[in-house]
Amino acid sequence: xxxxxxxxxGALIALTIGAAxxxxxxxxxxxxxxxxxxxxxxxxxxxxxAANPRLAGTLALRTRYGDSxxxxxxxxxxxxxxxxxxxxxxGIAWMPPFRPTEITDAQLAALSAYLAAPxxxxxxxxxxxxxxxxxxxxxxx
Amino acid sequence: xxxxxxxxxxxxxxxxxxxxSAIGAEWVFTEPADLHTYRDFYSVLWDxxxxxxxxxAVAPASVEEVQAVVRAANQRGIPLYPIxxxxxxGYGGSAPVYSGSVVLxxxxxxxxxxxxxxxxSCLVEPGVSYFDMYRHLQETGSKLWLDVPDPGWGSMVxxxxxxxxxxxxxxxxxxxxxxxGIEAVLADGEVLRTGMGAMPxxxxxxxxxxxxxxxxDGLFRQSSLGVVTKMGFWLFPAPxxxxxxxxxxxxxxxxxxxxxxxxxxEYGNIFNGMPSVSSxxxxxxxxxxxxxxxxxxxxxxLVEETGAPxxxxxxxxxxxxxxxxxQWDYVKERFGKAFERAAFNEGELIRLPxxxxxxxxxxxxxxxxxxxxxxxxxxxxxxHFNPSDGHIWFxxxxxxxxxxxxxxxxxxxxxxxxxxxxxxxxxxxxxxWTRSFVLFAAVPVYKEKERNQRLRExxxxxxxxxxxxxxxxxxxxxxxxxxVMDSYSFNDNILRRVNERIKDALDPNGxxxxxxxxxxxxxxxxxxxx
Numbered sequence: 001x002x003x004x005x006x007x008x009x010g011a012l013i014a015l016t017i018g019a020a021x022x023x024x025x026x027x028x029x030x031x032x033x034x035x036x037x038x039x040x041x042x043x044x045x046x047x048x049x050a051a052n053p054r055l056a057g058t059l060a061l062r063t064r065y066g067d068s069x070x071x072x073x074x075x076x077x078x079x080x081x082x083x084x085x086x087x088x089x090x091g092i093a094w095m096p097p098f099r100p101t102e103i104t105d106a107q108l109a110a111l112s113a114y115l116a117a118p119x120x121x122x123x124x125x126x127x128x129x130x131x132x133x134x135x136x137x138x139x140x141x
Numbered sequence: 142x143x144x145x146x147x148x149x150x151x152x153x154x155x156x157x158x159x160x161x162s163a164i165g166a167e168w169v170f171t172e173p174a175d176l177h178t179y180r181d182f183y184s185v186l187w188d189x190x191x192x193x194x195x196x197x198a199v200a201p202a203s204v205e206e207v208q209a210v211v212r213a214a215n216q217r218g219i220p221l222y223p224i225x226x227x228x229x230x231g232y233g234g235s236a237p238v239y240s241g242s243v244v245l246x247x248x249x250x251x252x253x254x255x256x257x258x259x260x261x262s263c264l265v266e267p268g269v270s271y272f273d274m275y276r277h278l279q280e281t282g283s284k285l286w287l288d289v290p291d292p293g294w295g296s297m298v299x300x301x302x303x304x305x306x307x308x309x310x311x312x313x314x315x316x317x318x319x320x321x322g323i324e325a326v327l328a329d330g331e332v333l334r335t336g337m338g339a340m341p342x343x344x345x346x347x348x349x350x351x352x353x354x355x356x357x358d359g360l361f362r363q364s365s366l367g368v369v370t371k372m373g374f375w376l377f378p379a380p381x382x383x384x385x386x387x388x389x390x391x392x393x394x395x396x397x398x399x400x401x402x403x404x405x406x407e408y409g410n411i412f413n414g415m416p417s418v419s420s421x422x423x424x425x426x427x428x429x430x431x432x433x434x435x436x437x438x439x440x441x442x443l444v445e446e447t448g449a450p451x452x453x454x455x456x457x458x459x460x461x462x463x464x465x466x467x468q469w470d471y472v473k474e475r476f477g478k479a480f481e482r483a484a485f486n487e488g489e490l491i492r493l494p495x496x497x498x499x500x501x502x503x504x505x506x507x508x509x510x511x512x513x514x515x516x517x518x519x520x521x522x523x524x525h526f527n528p529s530d531g532h533i534w535f536x537x538x539x540x541x542x543x544x545x546x547x548x549x550x551x552x553x554x555x556x557x558x559x560x561x562x563x564x565x566x567x568x569x570x571x572x573x574w575t576r577s578f579v580l581f582a583a584v585p586v587y588k589e590k591e592r593n594q595r596l597r598e599x600x601x602x603x604x605x606x607x608x609x610x611x612x613x614x615x616x617x618x619x620x621x622x623x624x625v626m627d628s629y630s631f632n633d634n635i636l637r638r639v640n641e642r643i644k645d646a647l648d649p650n651g652x653x654x655x656x657x658x659x660x661x662x663x664x665x666x667x668x669x670x671x
Binding site: 043047048054055057059060089090091093094097098099100101102128129133137 | 227
């Protein structure tokens, strides 16, 4: 598929998938089979797409979809593996494609499975690295 | 499968086969879908025939594998383009400068080899990102801070090699200046270690840069002379506290003595954090920096009319609370004596380590915390230029003086407006590098050919105009490497000519990073600017 056509198909997929309701902040454990995918999300996606309205990805999706879809990727229930894989390997707007040396095909499959899993299996939202480090220490830094 | 220019399909296939046997077939990429991920996503040549794209990408995991790749390429004249993490998006990303090169992707070389808490240094491989090192320091309970650029996904090594900068204390903000010790694979596959790394058994590789004889570290900055596989850095012992303050003055004419005093105080070690200069009266109602600076009388009239200060100098201190409070008192005393009217704004003293509450409100880079928050400006940020497809940076070194700041700001604003270049994040006095200002301007880019063509012509004109004033870019996207190197034209461009002589000596087959920063191997010099 040539690149331009691929982009149009990707955009069409993204635009025509049904809207999902915004989810409440979640808590709880992530289902064991989803842990690898969540780890990929935490490392590569959360820095822009975590549940923080000031982050680039979350802000961009809020700008793009308004209230018709959740701005927080982990709250989306319409991300088929094909859609996730398309955007990770092709990028959009300011988000560049991610290379196979960054996210391997196997990791991408795990990420896609995580973002396609039922919300109740995903557990709490991913958090940013600095917050994770602070939580690990219990308080400082 | 595409092939590099001047390399036959059979030779290329043979070279890739040798590389596959050295590093594993799964780390040699030739499929279009994989190579698409190596394109410069913010390229001003996007989808044009001149776009710089790779013919393949290979990803070794060790120095020995890098040597094997380089030797296979050198024997066959296959051009290579090393990248560390390839995330330098406003300056070219992971795409080669010479189209058809094989990208040598070092992301898998991601070992933190050592962190020395005693001499406050580290030694890392090029795939180590700021996020990786931050996690390591935190998880090991290190007392050391990391100086980070805005996007945390970048490589410590790659950012330093490009002369990137950060935001904490002066000795650490210029990342190439904070390096200490380089290991590089040369074009013939030999491994060089600079400084004390050249002496077997020396424990001082990360302590003393120079070693003996000419200091060779600079050979690898923005260069095409080697594949850097290890780099040492000096790290900042975590301070006890941080304090920021600013000084307001109310006359246009105050800018020169204000910058001079700021310089004296910084170079006298009265403050160690990154200073900044702004003009509240010129940035009223704006996001994204100072607007056109008016003439003196007009600025003074606006100051009177609005009450806004003409200029603001901001300073930051890191250290023990009692020390930095005394330093701030001294800054106030000096500005109070030097200016008829000066007002002081004291920020909150932040005790370290950060509390969760402080973490949520501080600018993370000023506390050595990597993030990707800067990219929010492209979502619905300062410029409101959505939907753009990225940005490029224009980054000229300008004099660290009030006169230099005003003149550069005026010329850049006027000429960018004339040429229809919509700058945002316009920051005419960036001070990552302590002895000069750098004028930064981000320019949105779009995946539209005609728009990009106009943008390229405009940027080339800006490069020319800046050079007329003696303002040279310290770093730029690949599309402008030749033009910027051309502008360093003293003595018939002897800077480039000497670089070419060195290139010919160290890389006679011209396989490494051809064209990077305007230095082409002998066999491609006729194609310069192509």
